Amino acid sequence: MKNAAIFGASGYTGAEAVRLLLEHPQIRIKALSANSRAGEAYASVYPHFSGQDLPETRRISDIDLNDIDVVFSCLPHSTGQNAIAAALESVETVIDVSADFRLSDGQAFERVYGTPHQHPHLLSGRVYGLTEFARDALPGARLVACPGCYPTCTLLALLPGIEAGLIADRHIVVDSKTGVTGAGRKATLGLHFSELSDGSHAYGIGNHRHAPEIEQELRERDHCSSISFTPHLVPMNRGMISTCYVELTPGTTLETLRDSYANRYYADPFVQVATDDSVPQSRHVRGTNLARIGIYPDRVEGRAIIVSVIDNLVKGSSGQALQNYNLTQGWDETLGLSATALFP
Amino acid sequence: MKNAAIFGASGYTGAEAVRLLLEHPQIRIKALSANSRAGEAYASVYPHFSGQDLPETRRISDIDLNDIDVVFSCLPHSTGQNAIAAALESVETVIDVSADFRLSDGQAFERVYGTPHQHPHLLSGRVYGLTEFARDALPGARLVACPGCYPTCTLLALLPGIEAGLIADRHIVVDSKTGVTGAGRKATLGLHFSELSDGSHAYGIGNHRHAPEIEQELRERDHCSSISFTPHLVPMNRGMISTCYVELTPGTTLETLRDSYANRYYADPFVQVATDDSVPQSRHVRGTNLARIGIYPDRVEGRAIIVSVIDNLVKGSSGQALQNYNLTQGWDETLGLSATALFP
Amino acid sequence: MKNAAIFGASGYTGAEAVRLLLEHPQIRIKALSANSRAGEAYASVYPHFSGQDLPETRRISDIDLNDIDVVFSCLPHSTGQNAIAAALESVETVIDVSADFRLSDGQAFERVYGTPHQHPHLLSGRVYGLTEFARDALPGARLVACPGCYPTCTLLALLPGIEAGLIADRHIVVDSKTGVTGAGRKATLGLHFSELSDGSHAYGIGNHRHAPEIEQELRERDHCSSISFTPHLVPMNRGMISTCYVELTPGTTLETLRDSYANRYYADPFVQVATDDSVPQSRHVRGTNLARIGIYPDRVEGRAIIVSVIDNLVKGSSGQALQNYNLTQGWDETLGLSATALFP
Amino acid sequence: MKNAAIFGASGYTGAEAVRLLLEHPQIRIKALSANSRAGEAYASVYPHFSGQDLPETRRISDIDLNDIDVVFSCLPHSTGQNAIAAALESVETVIDVSADFRLSDGQAFERVYGTPHQHPHLLSGRVYGLTEFARDALPGARLVACPGCYPTCTLLALLPGIEAGLIADRHIVVDSKTGVTGAGRKATLGLHFSELSDGSHAYGIGNHRHAPEIEQELRERDHCSSISFTPHLVPMNRGMISTCYVELTPGTTLETLRDSYANRYYADPFVQVATDDSVPQSRHVRGTNLARIGIYPDRVEGRAIIVSVIDNLVKGSSGQALQNYNLTQGWDETLGLSATALFP
The missing domain is CATH 3.30.360.10 (Dihydrodipicolinate Reductase; domain 2)
Known part of the structure; x- marks a missing residue:
């Protein structure tokens, strides 16, 4: 079992990561960050999780990363670069759902997002996680940038x-x-x-x-x-x-x-x-x-x-993030992702 | 006052024509056709017209066109050509909301709609009523083909x-x-x-x-x-x-x-x-x-x-139809069409 | 022609009042208040009014009430009592869409809304404008409290x-x-x-x-x-x-x-x-x-x-407000209110 | 593993049964009936199942019930009584999602549904499957009538x-x-x-x-x-x-x-x-x-x-049906039903 932290669990992509990870047989949700609502039961942030056994929300700085194997980072772009860089010091894998590591160099990032990248040296090593076109690079990858929707x-x-x-x-x-x-x-x-x-x-x-x-x-x-x-x-x-x-x-x-x-x-x-x-x-x-x-x-x-x-929210965000993480671990990529569409 | 008949009043474009004509100061709705529901009160076809003083629906063949100045034809394409040709014998103006007279020749019509045009000779004389580009042709026009949405x-x-x-x-x-x-x-x-x-x-x-x-x-x-x-x-x-x-x-x-x-x-x-x-x-x-x-x-x-x-349904259909009719009559084109958007 | 001011024109009931008054043959919109967005073109507050000839928004205190015959007050409850009391000094009629004058005495208001009424003496003279049950009281009324939706x-x-x-x-x-x-x-x-x-x-x-x-x-x-x-x-x-x-x-x-x-x-x-x-x-x-x-x-x-x-928003708010105003003036109550439903 | 047939798989409750059973670890979908669309791939009836390994639709009469352990009957009321009675001859369990076996006697059924019950003798033995109030009766039950939504x-x-x-x-x-x-x-x-x-x-x-x-x-x-x-x-x-x-x-x-x-x-x-x-x-x-x-x-x-x-569609229909079936078998009632809400 791998222990996961979700950064930015108060947004929709964060909540979707929680929903999907709850179905995953090999992952346990150990920490949820939501800076603006730190200290709340997660079910008060998202009532549809009421009844689920989930940790209460914290500030990122209050999460003990020694406990964590993988971070799913669902923070708004430009706000999570430092947290991700820090997390990479202690956790095995970071799957970033934001835009921060998608562009391949810092100048491109600055041109598009209007602010300098805090950790441009990480960009060359990251995997651009369009899963079906990144299969060779994903096994063992430590930082995966999930493509935009x-x-x-x-x-x-x-x-x-x-x-x-x-x-x-x-x-x-x-x-x-x-x-x-x-x-x-x-x-x-x-x-x-x-x-x-x-x-x-x-x-x-x-x-x-x-x-x-x-x-x-x-x-x-x-x-x-x-x-x-x-x-x-x-x-x-x-x-x-x-x-x-x-x-x-x-x-x-x-x-x-x-x-x-x-x-x-x-x-x-x-x-x-x-x-x-x-x-x-x-x-x-x-x-x-x-x-x-x-x-x-x-x-x-x-x-x-x-x-x-x-x-x-799924293939366009947290689902692909999980698919990517499955592959970094050498698992079947469909783990936790096999549900049929909810139609209607 | 002009007397109007609406052909095909059971469809949405027909109902929209009714809604708009009810606001028009110079037009009186005299006849509504709805072949499949002939003989019903119009409010039973469209309950939102309940309380309005409207004629009951009839078959087209039961409408006395001698009484009518203008026909707004809202029939499905390929179904109203004969009715329109017949109407042109007795009414002053026909405004067609369907696709039947939009294409400029019968071969084009057949190519696109898969069925021969019944009255191709009418095509050359019709006005293609994209109003803002048809101002010169509309005054006095007898047959106006309103563009598709x-x-x-x-x-x-x-x-x-x-x-x-x-x-x-x-x-x-x-x-x-x-x-x-x-x-x-x-x-x-x-x-x-x-x-x-x-x-x-x-x-x-x-x-x-x-x-x-x-x-x-x-x-x-x-x-x-x-x-x-x-x-x-x-x-x-x-x-x-x-x-x-x-x-x-x-x-x-x-x-x-x-x-x-x-x-x-x-x-x-x-x-x-x-x-x-x-x-x-x-x-x-x-x-x-x-x-x-x-x-x-x-x-x-x-x-x-x-x-x-x-x-x-309005500029893309019955509203433009009315705008066109206004101009055939030399009226202010905004007559009956001045309502503000219903937002939200 | 009567000159109208709409207080609280940035809310939905205010916008609906504007929409309806634009159709009214006897009323001219002279002033729109929107304290938080004072000084903006109304079409920037509500783009669907773009193209309409409307005054820009102001603070209530910047509206010259000498010019105004009727105020339609669409402010949130408890925020407009002073403005209404002041308006009654100079304008002929105030139609209040808020909850402020609906309850018949100040104690009831305080009990329900949790704050003392600023002008309880006005409550006894106001007309509770459930139109169909207030016909006798409306002609000449100076303060009408429109019922809640x-x-x-x-x-x-x-x-x-x-x-x-x-x-x-x-x-x-x-x-x-x-x-x-x-x-x-x-x-x-x-x-x-x-x-x-x-x-x-x-x-x-x-x-x-x-x-x-x-x-x-x-x-x-x-x-x-x-x-x-x-x-x-x-x-x-x-x-x-x-x-x-x-x-x-x-x-x-x-x-x-x-x-x-x-x-x-x-x-x-x-x-x-x-x-x-x-x-x-x-x-x-x-x-x-x-x-x-x-x-x-x-x-x-x-x-x-x-x-x-x-x-x-209409019978439950600004439409009934206008219906009431029509009756205070002895006009046909349907003036400005005759549009058919927009269905679908 | 139990083999399931779903009667009436072309309706929404049938499709929901399919969706849920696909997640169930102990049930295999063996047959799908859809009389009006018999012979079609199920994904042509419901494209969201495309890619799933599912049997094609058949007429009920073409399903070999010897193969089947449980029937989930999602037919419109009054249309499935004979099929259910017949199924009970060969399958272990029938879970009926329709209204046919909810009322406890045939006269009540006829009074409410306007047509005589075909198999009133089955009514006394059926379990009314409001799960939380039927726990004692469900284990081993052969015919469960799931309550209406x-x-x-x-x-x-x-x-x-x-x-x-x-x-x-x-x-x-x-x-x-x-x-x-x-x-x-x-x-x-x-x-x-x-x-x-x-x-x-x-x-x-x-x-x-x-x-x-x-x-x-x-x-x-x-x-x-x-x-x-x-x-x-x-x-x-x-x-x-x-x-x-x-x-x-x-x-x-x-x-x-x-x-x-x-x-x-x-x-x-x-x-x-x-x-x-x-x-x-x-x-x-x-x-x-x-x-x-x-x-x-x-x-x-x-x-x-x-x-x-x-x-x-879930607790109000096919989900409760599955919950009931789980209990007839002595299984954990949450089998196949543990997904978190899809919100938003």
């Missing part, structure tokens, strides 16, 4: 085609939609029920921080063209869609593309590729670590549209 | 830039999102509350019938490149977003583009252009005939993202 | 039966459900979209402040038995239901009861009584000043269940 | 107080609210997304079939007074609330009542009693077999309000 959803849709040379190195449009939990648990007017229900809108148009992260990974695969990226907020709790508009390399047919994806993900328990015209729906992966991908002919010749859906 | 939302976002030569004649991506009323009032599993709430999905990928309609209008403005178009269903009643990804012509700046749109729509009471970075939200036009448009720099140089929102 | 919805369901002696003076259960706008526009965790959607809960069980208000009005009609009252929050923007469980006086039949309600409200433009088994739905009065009432046989002999629905 | 939610709230003599044998009001899945997966206009979202309404007022079922169980505990019962449909997928208004026996205090409930359910893993003023929310039990109960002083002396929430 949009990058996870989008890269799963794009990388097989790019790696196989089927998607041309041309401008790609990524239009994404997310559920409201993606915006966190802040009590702001913009997240008020009546301000959000029965409507939708784009945000972060042209400047969302996940776009450089997506491009970083594309460039690593020699796709050097830029992407256009627009996220939208949809009145639902969970769920994410990336609709990706790509140009195919000459001679690439839809069948080639579909087969290629189906083969690429054949052995991956959490990625399902539709090889027909059925369309993935975010609600059908609700609560699961699944990604579903559909590939369609565009009406414009030589182009395709690739649609990918995930649950932003 | 997606074409309305999208063309309002694209045409000013294309007409002004600011958007390059290159491939455009249009990613759209609609509320559920856009799918009509059919009792199907796919529209069941629990199958739709708390989730979202794309549909009609690469083959939605509104794409050829959009391209028809682009080509009329010498924009000959094709478009990629994907609509998505969002768990909300009303509202539509088109997020349009365009390449700009050399030298075009964001300021030029914004100014151009602001000028183009300056005198239009129902189109609002944001000249700053604020983002239009569909909920803020709920129940109104407004379109709101925002224009943003893409992160890719030389490109822009144009976002347009409407209420799919 | 729950009292409005509930009293419309109970008073006719009580006044007619058909409902026994016995314990009544009132179980109510409200949309989220009823909780105001505060940015609190409890109103976060993801904390509220896809679920429901009771609140204020046994101690909601609207219960004493309901009982005050029952006692005025010599119904001295107490009520049990539980409100529930439902994931919808607007809408309110009161389900009332009553004992009938001996010999009272369902037909008697239905007829009595139908007769009582026969001439009331905003109250509709179903005389059959159809059930009112809150969504069918969305955006309107309507109340719909249904009366049903309980399965327990000698009892009935009366269900009433309103839009909590 | 409303009866489950309501009886859990009422029975401890009644059995302990704390709730007076007087008229009780039960006002309930349910999510839309409670209405099943029928494609009807009344369940259309746009007909249900952003609104709420009562239904079955005074004549819902679950009221006699509730009373049957009350009478078994010598509570002979009748109940008033009104269910309401709330725009959410899952969740149920029963708000129960009761009179207390003389001398009963709130503390007595709370203590009594806490003690009664002390050892029950799926019932949580709040001993403070916190209010249970349906969303906090989403996807779980939990019931949460809160007990509050009414503002009327001598009365209390008891609020109970469940997930209608």
